[in-house]
Amino acid sequence: MSNFKKHSFSEKTMAFLDANNFTELTLIQDASVDSIIAGKDLIAVADTGTGKTHAFLIPLMEKINSDEARTQAIITAPTRELAYQIYDFALVMKEVDPQLTIELVIGGTDRNRMSDRLVKNPHIVIGTPGRIKDMFVDEAVLRADLADIIIVDEADMTFEFGFLNDVDQIISRMKKDVQVAVYSATILKEMSTFLDKYLEQPNTIRIKKSEAFSPNIDHHLISTKHLKYEETLYNLLQTINPYVCVIFCKTREEVDKTFDYLRSKNLKTLKISGGQSSRERIRSLKDLKSQEYTYIVATDIAARGLDIDGITHVVSLGLPSDLNFYTHRAGRTGRSNRHGTSYVIYDKVDVSSIFSLKNRGIHFEFKQIRNNEIVDAKSIFSERKDNYNEDKEIAKVLYRKNAKVKPGYKKKRKQEIDRIKQKRRREMIRKSIKEQQVERGKASQAEKRGK
Known part of the structure; x- marks a missing residue:
């Protein structure tokens, strides 16, 4: 039996589900849609591929009033590709409600044309944190201050890429009671300051992932x-x-x-x-x-x-x-x-x-x-021996001799190893981002020389 009925969706939302050929909500969708519809702040943790995007698009279909000519929802994603993917999924909403307006706000597109579209106050704005901040905070053509909800998708990646400060600047200038929904594969400890600052008694949903690798x-x-x-x-x-x-x-x-x-x-x-x-x-x-x-x-x-x-x-x-x-x-x-x-x-x-x-x-x-x-x-x-160590740095943590074994040492050892891995992961991502920025700079210079 479908789990649609227990959510009391409107005809419009049911039409959206039908347009996507959905017969049942996924676990993350089933657990989170009612919180967004009710206006509750939300932290939703689930892996990629579990239906997270529609977990917020479905309740937005329910919440957005296309008769009101104002921006009602902001959605941020850490990369242009992810923002475009969300935008592409969201366009199906316009098939159900032709009055609905949705705009994509990302770098690499004509800023003047973008500004012309944003002054018309699209109902939903989807984009990268940096470009949304530019249009809202710096150029004041996006009226994000009118929005009722902001959705931060892939929040862990947003933090790792260094874009959480842009999101901070956006939310700090929105209405005080703006609803904040955060979707992420993981919630990093370093994100707690941001979450505590903007989310008020949030509903927290964790779709437990299997620790074992898929048997399939x-x-x-x-x-x-x-x-x-x-x-x-x-x-x-x-x-x-x-x-x-x-x-x-x-x-x-x-x-x-x-x-x-x-x-x-x-x-x-x-x-x-x-x-x-x-x-x-x-x-x-x-x-x-x-x-x-x-x-x-x-x-x-x-x-x-x-x-x-x-x-x-x-x-x-x-x-x-x-x-x-x-x-x-x-x-x-x-x-x-x-x-x-x-x-x-x-x-x-x-x-x-x-x-x-x-x-x-x-x-x-x-x-x-x-x-x-x-x-x-x-x-x-x-x-070779099966207990071959991952590397020397982690091996030192695993096999160092302690003068006295203290309670909880295994947990502390695991936390130390996790910190080493997390540090390396961030270094790798930062290096990749810097390389991408250099490449984009070169491409931009080449385009200017070509004109």
Whole structure:
């Protein structure tokens, strides 16, 4: 039986659900929609792919009064790609209510045209924190102060990318009783000051994720055997028949090289990378929606949070320095009780990381490509001790000798290791953001010289 009835949705909202071909709400949607409709502040924690976006679009369909010519809802997302994805999902609302106005506010678009649209007070504004702040605080063309609700999507990523201060400046200038809803995969301790400042007695919802890796995913390891990553990848792609295959690279340069290589082999391939211009990235997202591309080459940062349907295979060209990203990569497939396969094409530099993932509970099977078939290969696990440490810094924490064992030392040790990993993750993200800023600056200078 559908869980729609218990929420007493209006005909308009039911039409929106029908337009999306929804027959039942997901766990995060079922748990959070009533809080937003009732005007309660909300913290909702759930993984990507659980239906978080519609968890706030559904109640907005219920709340927005399109007869009122004012901005009623602000939605922030940490990247242009995520903002565009939300905007694309939200456009279905206009099919149900043609009077509804929705605007996308992101960088890389014409500011004058954007200003002209924002002075008309669109009902819903979706965008990145920096550009929304510019339009609201600096240029005063966006009347966010009239809005009843602000939704901060992917709040943990917003914090990690350094954009939470922009969100702070936006909310601080909105009405005092503005409703705040925060959606996130995790709630970091460092976010508590922001949450305490703006959320008043929020309802907190946590959709518990399984600690174990999905049983619907097979994890396979394939050695390069002195070939290049992209050459081994091409040999693998000749043996599988994916519906959608996402290929993860560690850097934008590797994305470009792999993309060019696959295109040279006449494989219809799409890339998603921070090195692309704004127009290229938006075009990639539109192409992604068309479902005409079987192969998608991406970096972890650029693809993070994007909802890509129908992924049957994931391929990692080497392993990321932050092994948590492997969890996110593999978790792209095997969803909704479907079967998925994650391949790791590895070289000698990846062996230490493979042992670390094995110690975290991932069951790998070793494979090789022979005569255009995937067959079993000899395992390397028997060649080394299973308790191979992730790295020297973490090993020091795990195995240092204490003069006296104190109560709770295991918990403190885990917290220290988590801090080390979190620090590295932030350093990696900050480095990536700086590189993207440099690339965008170069592209901007090149455009100016070309005019």
